[in-house]
Amino acid sequence: MLIIDSHxxxxxxDVLPVRFFDGWVDNLERLLPPDAAPEQRNALNAMFRRLNQDPNCDKLIAEMxxxxxxxxxxxxxxxxxxxxDQPDLLREVYAMHRELMLRHPGRFIVFAGIDPRRGQAGLELVEQALRDWDFRGLKIYPPCGYSPDAKELYPFYGLCEQYGVxxxxxxxxxxxxxxxxxxRPDDIEDAAFHFPKVNFILGHAGVVWRREAGMLAAYRPNVYMDLSGFQPEWRRGDLDAILLEHKRSGLLRKLLFGTDWPxxxxxxxQKQWVDAFIDCARRGILSDEELGWIFYDNAAQILREPTRGSLAAGVPSTETEDREGVLT
Ligand SMILES: [Zn+2]
Known part of the structure; x- marks a missing residue:
């Protein structure tokens, strides 16, 4: 079974700062029972830090x-x-990802990340990444303080259209x-409407706003959803219901497998999460064909990766030609 992890x-x-995890710890701490020992916070902190220590992605490759x-x-x-208040390491992080692609050839597809407040300098950096460094998409993170519909992002979406990512x-x-x-999923509606040639992936398939995400994915050809971040729902036994809901809505060609490592x-x-989906197929929640769409075909289509059929037939990938083609 071929699998692409889309998230x-x-x-x-340097990529996921300590302050990002500090917030999670703050929240989890308030959810601890009243008699929890004070050292539990330190234990939580230490655990998150430990999980975030794989700078060369060697552990990730082993898990993959x-x-x-x-x-x-x-x-x-x-x-x-x-x-x-933290050092701005964006250029170093881009360089680090270029090295990761060289260290593990053929295993990683990198999406440039940008805050639109960087303006022209940010636009030049993203264009360089797409044009010269083989980055293959754009990640935006609205919790950093901007709307995905912000007009400042439109030139970046224009670049995505130009490069077909x-x-x-x-x-x-x-x-x-x-x-x-x-x-919210609806925050992306204007952008998806104005850039019909750009495929927009709703991270975590909307999580708490699944229906709203599903509505956009159902009615906009260029809106997809990645299934990362549902591990808590899976642990609660809700994964079957979520997949069946999307299946009933006819959305299985819009779903991308993802893990949100780390x-x-x-x-x-990674294996447990993959196995959770395989188990859904074994129990008839998904057919093998539908599992293949979610694991590989849907992502391969929008990432311009070779089809399963061409790989099985040993046909050399034409992806590079294709990607050069969209520049014109
Ligand atoms: Zn993520």
Whole structure:
């Protein structure tokens, strides 16, 4: 079974800053029982830090191999405006991702991340990444304090149209050190409407706003959803119901498998999450064909990866030619 993980991050504090995880710990601490020992907070902190220590992605590659994940999309988030007291490492993070592609050839697809408040300099950086460094998409993170519909983002979406690459936007609540204001699926509606040739992926398939996300994915040809971040729902036994709901709505060709590594490592590794989907197919929630769409075909189509059929037949990939073709 071929698998693409459409949503992950390099696990390092340069990519996912300590302040991001501090917020999670703050929130979890309030949810602890009243008699919880004070050292539990320190234990939570230590655990998140430990899960976020894989700067060369060697552990991730080992997990991918164990789970049978052929390729993983690594998403860069530009936190500079959200955490202005922290050093701005965006250029270093871009360089780090170029090295990761060289260290693990053929295993990673990188999406540039940008805050639109960077303006022209940000536009030049993203264009360089798409044109010269083989980055293959744009990740935006509205909890950093902007709407995905902001007009300042339109030139970036224009670049995505020019280079034929998708935009992935975070949807739903996140670390409490960030704003949840622009995290509803509907916040992306104007952009999806104005850029019909750009594919927009709703991160975490809307999570708490699944129906709203499903509505956009059902009615807009260029809106997709990634299934990362549902590990808590799976642990609660809700994954079947979620997949069946999307299936009834005819949305299985709009769903992309994703893990959100390393955020959900606390709830299990890549293999467990892959196995949860395989188990759904074994129990008839999904057919094998539908599982193949979610695991590979849907992502391959919008990422311009070779089809399963062409890989099985040993046909060399024409993806490079295709991507050059869209530049004209
Ligand atoms: Zn993520």
């Amino acid at each position: 992950a991050h390099a696990a390092t504090e 191999d164990r789970a049978g994940i052929a390729k993983t999309v690594l998403l860069i988030v530009d936190f500079a405006f959200a955490y202005p 998708p935009v992935l936007s975070h949807i739903g609540p996140t670390s409490p050190t960030l704003s949840f204001k622009f995290t 955020i959900h490592r606390i709830l299990g590794g």
